[in-house]
Amino acid sequence: MSYVDEVLEQVKKKNADQPEFLQAVTEVLDSLRPVIDANEELYRKNAILERITEPDRQIMFRVPWVDDNGQVQVNRGFRVQFNNAIGPYKGGLRLHPSVNLSIIKFLGFEQIFKNSLTTLPIGGGKGGSDFDPKGKSDREIMAFCQSFMTELSKYIGADVDVPAGDIGTGAREIGFMFGQYKRIQGTFEGVLTGKGLTWGGSLARTQATGYGLLYLTNALLKDHNIDIAGKTCAVSGSGNVAIYAIEKAQQLGAKPVTCSDSTGWIYDPEGIDVELLKEVKEVKRARLTEYAAARPSAEYHEKKNGEHGVWQYKVDLALPCATQNELDLEDAKMLVANGVLSVTEGANMPTTLDATKYLQENGVLFVGGKAANAGGVATSALEMSQNSERLSWTFEEVDGKLKNIMETIYANISDAAKRYGVEGDYVAGANIAGFEKVVDAMLAQGVC
Numbered sequence: 001m002s003y004v005d006e007v008l009e010q011v012k013k014k015n016a017d018q019p020e021f022l023q024a025v026t027e028v029l030d031s032l033r034p035v036i037d038a039n040e041e042l043y044r045k046n047a048i049l050e051r052i053t054e055p056d057r058q059i060m061f062r063v064p065w066v067d068d069n070g071q072v073q074v075n076r077g078f079r080v081q082f083n084n085a086i087g088p089y090k091g092g093l094r095l096h097p098s099v100n101l102s103i104i105k106f107l108g109f110e111q112i113f114k115n116s117l118t119t120l121p122i123g124g125g126k127g128g129s130d131f132d133p134k135g136k137s138d139r140e141i142m143a144f145c146q147s148f149m150t151e152l153s154k155y156i157g158a159d160v161d162v163p164a165g166d167i168g169t170g171a172r173e174i175g176f177m178f179g180q181y182k183r184i185q186g187t188f189e190g191v192l193t194g195k196g197l198t199w200g201g202s203l204a205r206t207q208a209t210g211y212g213l214l215y216l217t218n219a220l221l222k223d224h225n226i227d228i229a230g231k232t233c234a235v236s237g238s239g240n241v242a243i244y245a246i247e248k249a250q251q252l253g254a255k256p257v258t259c260s261d262s263t264g265w266i267y268d269p270e271g272i273d274v275e276l277l278k279e280v281k282e283v284k285r286a287r288l289t290e291y292a293a294a295r296p297s298a299e300y301h302e303k304k305n306g307e308h309g310v311w312q313y314k315v316d317l318a319l320p321c322a323t324q325n326e327l328d329l330e331d332a333k334m335l336v337a338n339g340v341l342s343v344t345e346g347a348n349m350p351t352t353l354d355a356t357k358y359l360q361e362n363g364v365l366f367v368g369g370k371a372a373n374a375g376g377v378a379t380s381a382l383e384m385s386q387n388s389e390r391l392s393w394t395f396e397e398v399d400g401k402l403k404n405i406m407e408t409i410y411a412n413i414s415d416a417a418k419r420y421g422v423e424g425d426y427v428a429g430a431n432i433a434g435f436e437k438v439v440d441a442m443l444a445q446g447v448c
């Protein structure tokens with residue numbers, strides 16, 4: 001049996017109850033076969049695959065907090081520190097009722113390769129809680145964040161592990177968590193990224209994941225002699241990634257016509273009004289029904305099981321920016337039938353494995369989240385650099401570096417795919433390019 005198959009079997013046995021983690025490991029190890037086969041003896045002797053699929057540590061803890069009725073609530077907190085071969089652990093904190101160990105491990109595992117691709121020195125980690133921020137008051141959010149950080153603060157630090165935002169964790173939550181860390185540790189340090197601009201945050205961090213997604217998509221299309229201007233796009237999600245993907249797509253001359261949230265989606269053939277979307281989502285924290293109510297050209301559709309949602313429309317570019325496994329095989333078939341040119345992932349693992357395969361086999365340009373959404377964490381690393389030198393850079397400087405990083409990522413994944421004889425397979429290219437750097441560091445650092 002090949003080394004990859006042996007390790008896949010072991011990982012499946014050890015983590016049988018973790019479907020999302022197994023999905024992520026299967027995708028990565030499968031696509032690494034050409035590299036592993038070429039170095040099988042060295043990697044096997046050093047147990048590289050066994051080590052890279054087992055987190056350095058996984059921390060789980062109780063998060064008790066008091067709600068507005070005086071009732072004590074208990075949530076479960078997580079931080080998985082996966083791999084720090086190339087830098088301190090780095091990755092977001094997801095607050096969503098679906099969060100469990102499998103989801104945090106899949107995200108932490110992906111983060112190793114994504115962070116390596118950024119070209120910056122950051123390792124892989126992820127955390128979060130099954131806390132549901134929806135409908136909570138500001139005081140309840142603060143109570144939760146303070147309790148969560150009281151425990152998490154024991155395990156993180158500017159040179160150890162630097163968490164950030166993800167689904168459910170934005171500027172408000174990072175603020176409450178930063179304040180609590182400072183009280184407990186007594187140090188003002190860059191322990192979190194996505195901070196406010198008056199206390200160590202970086203300009204362009206808010207926009208970075210969405211902007212970065214479009215910089216990469218543009219580089220991909222250019223390489224295939226396709227002009228992004230005039231192209232229509234289907235975007236899913238309406239959070240931080242989707243909003244700034246829509247904004248940058250418009251700046252590049254493209255026309256996003258959809259967005260979605262957990263209860264429904266918008267189809268707006270005139271093009272999404274991004275200022276209105278920001279008002280509804282960032283200021284009012286309201287549902288998309290409010291967007292539709294204020295915009296005559298927009299249709300609102302309630303989400304029902306088995307429907308294609310935003311993937312049913314005839315568009316040139318698909319930008320899944322919501323959450324894992326939101327684009328399945330049936331959606332992929334619909335997109336292909338409608339002549340989609342590219343699918344580039346703003347979310348983490350939004351496309352199922354069979355859908356990815358179908359898109360690739362049908363000539364759709366496909367770039368997975370590890371490369372396509374790396375702009376967020378890359379800009380987090382730029383925030384860390386600014387904190388270390390106690391300076392802040394201008395918007396143009398950070399945005400310019402981000403654009404450069406995304407174009408470099410595209411060049412690197414494209415080159416890695418070519419080197420291993422799978423030209424145009426950007427999933428394999430991303431995994432290979434991310435893996436090579438981490439393995440080099442792991443081998444240099446000995447058994448640890």
Ligand code: GLU
Pocket residue numbers: 090091092093162163164165166167193348373374376377378380
């Ligand atoms: N949550 C984002 C991601 O999935 C950003 C993480 C960070 O900035 O550390 O990459």
